[in-house]
Amino acid sequence: VPPLIDGIAFDGLIADKAFDSNALVAELNERGAKVVISQHPGRAQKLKIDAAIYTWRHLIENFFCKLKEFKRIAMRACKTDHSFAAMIYLAAAVINSR
Template sequence: WTTKILALTDALGNLVRFHLLPGNRYDTVGVAPLIDGVGFDTILADKAFDSNWIIDEMNQRGTKIIISQRPQRKNPISIDAEIYKWRHLIENFFAKLKEFKGIAMRSEKTDRNFSAMIYACAAVINSR
């Protein structure tokens, strides 16, 4: 039993919203509920989010796209390498989140309880 956590953070790496997915689902499945109703100027993500529909959605919103491109993309988008370096903030958030054993081990069996634990841990992380 595995669970993926898709997270949306602000520019400082603080949790804004997250979405849980079964471990065998592709990440882009959870992006729509993650970004629904949230406004932002720039999206900064890794290759898992390099999807045509995400790129089209961001273009419609007028959002700057900083997504690492998959090698098989026919028309790669040029990205700002200096801004892409800031993606480490989301990785740092996940590293801090996984310091909590209950999150790392997925000790809660229901999504509701696991989500509550993520919220609680994120509150502790933000208070540091």
């Protein structure tokens, strides 16, 4: 993760258990970013997280699961970035209309 966030300014990181590492949490604390990471059950020192923001993480994760129901998006069948983005907008509109 550090190479992905290097040089990018942000105020917080919302992530799941895969990103629960002491090194990442320490780097985010140095930056002054708010950490909202679903914690691994075996974590020795539990982190305090904002429950309201955590519920938003869950809603976003559920939305991505619904997007993956569309085979064309899950398989990345579109040939160009523009057509892929259009498919995501179309699928989001269908999901929103349900």
